[in-house]
Amino acid sequence: MSRIAQTFKNLKRPALITFITAGDPDAARSMEILKSLPAAGADIIELGMPFTDPMADGPVIQAAGLRALDAGATMQQTLKMVQQFREGNKTTPIVLMGYANPLLQYGNDKFCADAAKAGVDGLIIVDLPPEESADLESAAKKNGLDFIRLLTPTTRDERIPTVVNNASGFLYYVSVTGITGAAKANPDSIRPHIEQIRKHTKLPIAIGFGIKTPEDVKALAKIGDAVVVGSSIVNIIARNQDAKDLQAIVYKQVSGLSRGLVG
Amino acid sequence: MNSQPNSLKNAPDEKGHFGPYGGRYVAETLMPLILSVEKAWNEAKNDAAFWQEFNNLAKDYIGRPSPLYFAAETTRHLGGAKVYFKRDELNHTGAHKINHCIGQILLARRMGKTRIIAETGAGQHGVATATVCALFKIPCTIFMGAKDIERQAPNVFRMKLLGAEVRPCTSGSASLKDAMNEALRDWVSNVHDTFYLIGTVAGPHPYPAMVRDFQSVIGKELREQMQEREGRLPDTLVACIGGGSNAMGLFHPFLDDTDVKLIGVEAGGYGVDTDKHAASLTGGKPGILHGMKSYFLQNDDGQIQEAHSISAGLDYPGIGPEHSWLFDQKRVEYVSVTDAEALDAFQLCSRLEGIIPALEPSHAFAHVCKIAGRLPKDHILVMNMCGRGDKDIFTVAEKLGVKIQ
Numbered sequence: 001m002s003r004i005a006q007t008f009k010n011l012k013r014p015a016l017i018t019f020i021t022a023g024d025p026d027a028a029r030s031m032e033i034l035k036s037l038p039a040a041g042a043d044i045i046e047l048g049m050p051f052t053d054p055m056a057d058g059p060v061i062q063a064a065g066l067r068a069l070d071a072g073a074t075m076q077q078t079l080k081m082v083q084q085f086r087e088g089n090k091t092t093p094i095v096l097m098g099y100a101n102p103l104l105q106y107g108n109d110k111f112c113a114d115a116a117k118a119g120v121d122g123l124i125i126v127d128l129p130p131e132e133s134a135d136l137e138s139a140a141k142k143n144g145l146d147f148i149r150l151l152t153p154t155t156r157d158e159r160i161p162t163v164v165n166n167a168s169g170f171l172y173y174v175s176v177t178g179i180t181g182a183a184k185a186n187p188d189s190i191r192p193h194i195e196q197i198r199k200h201t202k203l204p205i206a207i208g209f210g211i212k213t214p215e216d217v218k219a220l221a222k223i224g225d226a227v228v229v230g231s232s233i234v235n236i237i238a239r240n241q242d243a244k245d246l247q248a249i250v251y252k253q254v255s256g257l258s259r260g261l262v263g
Numbered sequence: 264m265n266s267q268p269n270s271l272k273n274a275p276d277e278k279g280h281f282g283p284y285g286g287r288y289v290a291e292t293l294m295p296l297i298l299s300v301e302k303a304w305n306e307a308k309n310d311a312a313f314w315q316e317f318n319n320l321a322k323d324y325i326g327r328p329s330p331l332y333f334a335a336e337t338t339r340h341l342g343g344a345k346v347y348f349k350r351d352e353l354n355h356t357g358a359h360k361i362n363h364c365i366g367q368i369l370l371a372r373r374m375g376k377t378r379i380i381a382e383t384g385a386g387q388h389g390v391a392t393a394t395v396c397a398l399f400k401i402p403c404t405i406f407m408g409a410k411d412i413e414r415q416a417p418n419v420f421r422m423k424l425l426g427a428e429v430r431p432c433t434s435g436s437a438s439l440k441d442a443m444n445e446a447l448r449d450w451v452s453n454v455h456d457t458f459y460l461i462g463t464v465a466g467p468h469p470y471p472a473m474v475r476d477f478q479s480v481i482g483k484e485l486r487e488q489m490q491e492r493e494g495r496l497p498d499t500l501v502a503c504i505g506g507g508s509n510a511m512g513l514f515h516p517f518l519d520d521t522d523v524k525l526i527g528v529e530a531g532g533y534g535v536d537t538d539k540h541a542a543s544l545t546g547g548k549p550g551i552l553h554g555m556k557s558y559f560l561q562n563d564d565g566q567i568q569e570a571h572s573i574s575a576g577l578d579y580p581g582i583g584p585e586h587s588w589l590f591d592q593k594r595v596e597y598v599s600v601t602d603a604e605a606l607d608a609f610q611l612c613s614r615l616e617g618i619i620p621a622l623e624p625s626h627a628f629a630h631v632c633k634i635a636g637r638l639p640k641d642h643i644l645v646m647n648m649c650g651r652g653d654k655d656i657f658t659v660a661e662k663l664g665v666k667i668q
Binding site for chain 2: 149159163174
């Protein structure tokens with residue numbers, strides 16, 4: 001059983017997925033933050049692969065990617081981070097999130113092989129809809145990586161099978177029609193979509209975009225199997241990038257978010 | 264579109280692929296909308312009434328057909344091939360961009376969309392978009408790099424006069440690529456009522472093919488005009504390339520005429536051997552950005568690099584996917600011209616012909632100057648004069664050290 005499937009099986013409550021950008025604000029401090037996330041309450045970690053032109057991301061995650069790139073982030077460095085993380089943690093799944101071009105240049109097959117070796121569990125590639133993903137999908141499958149697909153408020157019923165077909169790990173429901181860090185997710189309008197999607201799949205459903213506070217986490221955990229928090233964590237990193245206790249500040253925020261799940 | 268089995272005109276396939284290029288690399292939020300644009304376009308392009316309206320506006324509003332002009336002074340000066348200009352700079356709004364703006368706004372209206380967004384580099388596509396939005400009474404927002412807003416002030420003012428909102432983009436290199444990122448982000452957030460009026464033969468399918476089909480009016484007119492004028496097809500066609508819309512419109516009707524040599528001129532900036540140019544084919548490699556697979560300027564890690572050109576309209580690190588395919592197929596020859604060469608050509612054309620060209624076609628003219636003298640006198644060469652240079656006088660004056668403001 002994959003680490004992602006095992007995690008959902010073991011948890012008796014919805015999972016907290018936390019997003020950070022690899023190498024933000026620099027490699028060393030990003031590594032410290034990454035290592036501390038599980039103890040702070042992250043059940044699954046989504047690690048962003050920096051890209052110059054992230055067209056589905058709002059200003060907060062755009063800036064994080066540029067900070068990381070300015071500090072020298074590369075695809076290889078991102079994989080090295082995962083490898084180092086895995087030396088001390090064998091249970092918390094890591095999902096890499098990013099855009100298609102850096103993978104294409106690395107080589108889809110080679111990337112999936114190296115990622116699996118480093119201890120990556122799944123991939124979320126924002127600009128690869130089912131119509132264009134066959135190549136990467138088969139590379140991921142061959143190397144035992146889950147290929148996580150996105151569903152959105154604009155995905156109509158008749159399209160759901162196209163999207164969930166060949167998906168694995170979990171499904172990522174984008175809760176707002178927009179970019180990361182934008183509008184607040186509204187639980188009442190999300191619920192019917194999630195119920196509709198469940199008719200087509202047994203995979204766990206994570207809800208992400210526009211989830212900022214412990215209260216948001218609590219409300220959406222009633223609907224989904226996992227809740228993703230990204231921009232608000234990245235924002236804390238941005239605001240405290242010069243602080244000596246950056247890791248402790250992030251730890252405190254993530255602990256607060258995770259209390260939304262148990263409290 | 265074409266019944267010849269091996270015609271280059273048959274591309275793209277039904278998924279929008281030109282060989283390995285093109286496609287639809289967009290976030291899932293956009294996918295349903297992209298599919299509905301494709302469906303609407305497939306219906307519209309087979310509807311005679313749609314084309315009737317397009318043709319009427321092309322004639323009475325844009326002023327088509329644009330003249331085919333024999334550039335006698337240039338021909339004499341260069342001493343070789345007979346040089347003609349296809350004068351799309353005489354169109355309403357001063358460039359070829361209006362052709363695909365009329366087409367796309369007719370489609371947006373047909374789809375019931377009530378808001379238009381567009382990206383712009385030099386501001387020509389922004390002005391053309393603002394123009395058709397004024398005509399059709401649809402509100403529009405134009406995304407433009409902060410750096411371009413600075414160097415294209417007259418066009419920014421024009422857009423505002425026409426009632427458009429101009430939104431500056433400060434991320435990345437603050438030019439065309441970033442304006443396109445922002446437009447895509449806006450579109451993701453406003454899918455329900457917004458139509459993205461893309462300014463070149465780029466973006467997700469069906470845009471590259473659709474914009475090309477609207478711009479093909481240039482090449483189709485040229486075929487007829489040349490037949491009337493010289494009783495035969497031209498020998499060489501030359502056009503500048505940023506995203507590649509004017510070149511695609513000129514070339515497409517000639518793709519299967521293998522005797523007609525096609526030359527695309529990329530912006531060489533400080534030189535393609537430096538890191539400051541915008542020649543995606545000469546200096547880039549295949550990648551994925553802005554909804555398509557095509558050639559892009561990028562580093563080994565797949566990070567997109569900033570383009571540089573004196574011409575804001577060519578300052579884009581990518582190129583339309585059909586050009587990438589024609590480059591691999593070697594059907595079109597792609598060359599580059601530097602900022603300095605374009606600047607010289609800008610002045611030479613003004614003096615020789617009394618036509619102030621935009622900096623974009625100045626690149627094409629610079630290449631014409633390089634090759635025409637070596638060609639025989641019965642060789643017919645046509646250059647697309649795709650825009651007029653009024654918008655560029657401030658940039659050029661600054662480069663020449665002349666104070667005019």
